[in-house]
Amino acid sequence: MKPVQRRFQPPWSRPSSLQQRLRTALARQPVRRNIARAMNGLVDKRRAAFPDAQTLEALRDQGQAIRDQALDHLPTLLRELEANCTANGIQVHWAETPAEANAQVLDIVRAAGADAVLKGKSMVSEEIGLNAALAAAGIEALETDLGEWIIQLAGEAPAHIVAPAVHLSRQEVAARFRTHFPELEIGEDIADLTALARGLLRDRFARMRVGVTGVNFLVAETGSLCLIENEGNGRLCTTLPEVHIAITGIEKVIARLDQLPPLLRLLTRSATGQPATTYVNLISGPRRTSERDGPHEVHLILLDHGRARMQADPEQRAILRCIRCGACMNHCPVYTRVGGHGYGTVYPGPLGAVLEPRLQGLQLQGELAEASSLCGACAEVCPVRIPLPQLIRRVRRDQRARQARPGLWSLWSRLQARPLQARRFTRALAGLAPALNVALRWLPSPWTRSREPPRLARQTLADLAEQEGFADD
Amino acid sequence: MPESPPSVIFFGTCLINSLAPQAGLAAMRLLKLAGAQVRFPRAQSCCGQPAYNAGFDAQARQVARAQLDALAGTEPVVVPSASCAGMFRHQYPLLFAGHPEQARAEQLAGRVVDFCAYLQRVLAPAWTDHGPPVTVALHHSCAARRELGVTQEAHALLEALAGVTVIEPERAHECCGFGGTFALKQPEISAAMTADKAEALRATGAVVVLSQDLGCLTSLDGYWRRQQAGRQFEVQTGLQVQHIAEFLWQRVASAAVQDGLPPRDTLGAPQ
Numbered sequence: 001m002k003p004v005q006r007r008f009q010p011p012w013s014r015p016s017s018l019q020q021r022l023r024t025a026l027a028r029q030p031v032r033r034n035i036a037r038a039m040n041g042l043v044d045k046r047r048a049a050f051p052d053a054q055t056l057e058a059l060r061d062q063g064q065a066i067r068d069q070a071l072d073h074l075p076t077l078l079r080e081l082e083a084n085c086t087a088n089g090i091q092v093h094w095a096e097t098p099a100e101a102n103a104q105v106l107d108i109v110r111a112a113g114a115d116a117v118l119k120g121k122s123m124v125s126e127e128i129g130l131n132a133a134l135a136a137a138g139i140e141a142l143e144t145d146l147g148e149w150i151i152q153l154a155g156e157a158p159a160h161i162v163a164p165a166v167h168l169s170r171q172e173v174a175a176r177f178r179t180h181f182p183e184l185e186i187g188e189d190i191a192d193l194t195a196l197a198r199g200l201l202r203d204r205f206a207r208m209r210v211g212v213t214g215v216n217f218l219v220a221e222t223g224s225l226c227l228i229e230n231e232g233n234g235r236l237c238t239t240l241p242e243v244h245i246a247i248t249g250i251e252k253v254i255a256r257l258d259q260l261p262p263l264l265r266l267l268t269r270s271a272t273g274q275p276a277t278t279y280v281n282l283i284s285g286p287r288r289t290s291e292r293d294g295p296h297e298v299h300l301i302l303l304d305h306g307r308a309r310m311q312a313d314p315e316q317r318a319i320l321r322c323i324r325c326g327a328c329m330n331h332c333p334v335y336t337r338v339g340g341h342g343y344g345t346v347y348p349g350p351l352g353a354v355l356e357p358r359l360q361g362l363q364l365q366g367e368l369a370e371a372s373s374l375c376g377a378c379a380e381v382c383p384v385r386i387p388l389p390q391l392i393r394r395v396r397r398d399q400r401a402r403q404a405r406p407g408l409w410s411l412w413s414r415l416q417a418r419p420l421q422a423r424r425f426t427r428a429l430a431g432l433a434p435a436l437n438v439a440l441r442w443l444p445s446p447w448t449r450s451r452e453p454p455r456l457a458r459q460t461l462a463d464l465a466e467q468e469g470f471a472d473d
Numbered sequence: 474m475p476e477s478p479p480s481v482i483f484f485g486t487c488l489i490n491s492l493a494p495q496a497g498l499a500a501m502r503l504l505k506l507a508g509a510q511v512r513f514p515r516a517q518s519c520c521g522q523p524a525y526n527a528g529f530d531a532q533a534r535q536v537a538r539a540q541l542d543a544l545a546g547t548e549p550v551v552v553p554s555a556s557c558a559g560m561f562r563h564q565y566p567l568l569f570a571g572h573p574e575q576a577r578a579e580q581l582a583g584r585v586v587d588f589c590a591y592l593q594r595v596l597a598p599a600w601t602d603h604g605p606p607v608t609v610a611l612h613h614s615c616a617a618r619r620e621l622g623v624t625q626e627a628h629a630l631l632e633a634l635a636g637v638t639v640i641e642p643e644r645a646h647e648c649c650g651f652g653g654t655f656a657l658k659q660p661e662i663s664a665a666m667t668a669d670k671a672e673a674l675r676a677t678g679a680v681v682v683l684s685q686d687l688g689c690l691t692s693l694d695g696y697w698r699r700q701q702a703g704r705q706f707e708v709q710t711g712l713q714v715q716h717i718a719e720f721l722w723q724r725v726a727s728a729a730v731q732d733g734l735p736p737r738d739t740l741g742a743p744q
Binding site: 019022023026333334337338369370371372373374375376377379380390393395396397398399400406409410412413414415416417418419420422423426429430445446447449450451452453454455456457459460461462463464465466468470471472473 | 657
């Protein structure tokens with residue numbers, strides 16, 4: 001791409017790598033169109049799924065309470081979960097880092113003697129870079145979720161946590177299929193494309209010995225893993241292979257089984273507007289002696305990756321309530337214009353702006369928190385009432401504390417905190433308004449790239465108020 | 474015996490102070506016209522939101538402390554910006570949590586009210602509309618819509634005017650892209666959002682766009698003026714932006730009363 005020519009770039013307007021990525025994403029008109037169309041659809045479906053505001057608010061209260069209760073007692077619940085899973089025959093593994101989690105998966109796959117694994121959709125596997133780790137060890141990972149499979153063929157990252165290939169139109173999907181399967185006749189009809197993918201994937205299911213999936217919720221009291229999906233690939237991944245590896249973050253635990261239905265109601269309606277997914281899988285152990293199918297081994301890998309640290313901070317803890325519905329990004333005016341790839345992280349949108357700086361560190365991802373106008377659309381729809389704007393501000397605050405260079409802000413605050421000086425200053429600006437208004441137009445600034453600058457008035461309100469007798473000490 | 478008129482403190486906001494003083498003055502005059510006694514404390518400056526949203530809490534607190542002093546009292550504090558009012562109402566208690574000023578911040582938060590909300594709910598004026606028939610597009614800031622929930626009040630004030638038809642644009646709930654320092658930190662995304670909002674507003678067919686927040690209007694106006702730049706001889710492509718208080722004042726104050734307001738061009742505001 002040709003760089004944009006500019007007259008002069010003062011240091012403060014030199015773009016960071018995030019700004020460059022966002023800019024590039026913004027310029028991809030077809031992707032923007034696809035994302036915008038899909039997000040509009042999801043927003044409409046969610047709205048239709050919650051016709052009654054009162055019911056919705058009651059359900060959100062319930063969802064928040066369930067998640068808060070779990071997070072407040074996280075260590076206890078995790079111990080209970082481990083005990084009950086173990087009693088059920090599920091082997092529990094603890095991973096502090098992505099590297100540890102990858103190593104655990106590799107060990108299990110090697111022990112099973114497999115050179116390939118089936119994969120159900122899992123954002124945690126993206127978080128730890130599992131496919132790359134498997135590839136490096138000579139093990140093939142076959143994504144079985146349709147969207148994941150499409151982007152795997154294209155060598156891309158998910159553009160959305162629920163709908164990974166949402167940035168592609170069906171024509172673009174068909175084009176990718178044609179590149180990979182030149183021998184096949186491929187149309188652009190969605191039903192045909194789906195049938196084709198199903199045929200190609202099903203063919204391989206039967207021969208795989210290990211299935212890797214994510215988890216939506218972990219139930220401590222019963223030692224169960226809940227996994228919801230629409231395509232049936234998740235059920236195949238968890239039942240066909242001899243070994244099932246479930247991998248997820250430690251925050252996904254809830255205390256009781258009866259807390260699951262309200263969370264599922266919130267999750268599916270917030271994500272896609274569905275009252276329920278086609279498949280709800282509740283896994284409470286490997287195949288029993290009396291049973292004729294199911295895996296012989298079930299492993300649960302529980303990843304920390306900074307989550308315990310977030311749990312220990314009363315403010316940051318709120319982000320761990322997240323049930324990964326994606327509603328915050330569907331409603332985000334920034335996400336809907338740049339899509340997931342604009343952020344360059346596994347978790348995009350408002351969720352990513354809060355989570356990624358904690359997972360990868362402020363140094364690497366703290367700037368994500370700047371990609372928000374703090375409009376609050378995310379918090380308005382969050383099914384578990386995560387105060388996302390507050391948490392985005394918190395990242396900014398932590399970022400500033402780390403960089404500790406208030407610079408101009410110190411000057412600004414010292415002026416604004418001294419009312420008399422502030423009055424004199426704004427009056428002086430008003431006096432110079434004609435000259436300043438011309439100067440502002442020519443001064444290079446991020447604002448003037450696309451908009452005319454605001455115009456200073458020739459008198460301040462303070463002075464007008466004085467003249468009209470409103471002013472008072 | 475008539476009741477004693479309600480006393481209010483007026484917080485003008487830093488943007489209105491420097492960019493649209495006529496809007497602030499109009500708001501104070503409307504409050505007075507509707508029967509309130511208005512006091513504009515000289516020691517006010519800015520609510521501190523720019524530093525707060527940028528993550529500079531210490532600097533924001535320094536500025537906010539000065540407002541706690543300036544706005545001390547028991548009267549309602551009327552603010553002609555939902556964004557600044559939201560800062561006082563919802564963010565001050567958080568900003569000062571655990572600080573010596575916490576109680577004062579909470580006391581102030583409880584007294585702050587958005588201008589439109591106060592005018593419509595408390596003073597409930599019954600005014601005669603002196604203006605010609607006009608269709609206006611009303612843009613609500615995210616603070617008005619989500620932080621304070623005061624969109625109905627602005628609507629009601631306008632709907633009460635006989636000659637005024639109010640419309641809202643498509644995707645009215647979406648942010649206009651201003652977002653304070655966001656416009657400088659992410660200028661491209663901000664501009665893309667502003668462009669979409671501006672086009673949606675233009676599509677309403679209205680000639681004037683009103684809002685209770687000057688920040689949104691500054692961004693929209695900047696967009697339209699840039700569109701207009703270089704084609705002075707063509708038809709006007711953008712809408713005229715106006716703070717809702719200024720518009721209301723022009724409609725309801727009779728010519729005699731309006732005489733006192735300095736003409737707009739001497740203020741140097743939008744020509």
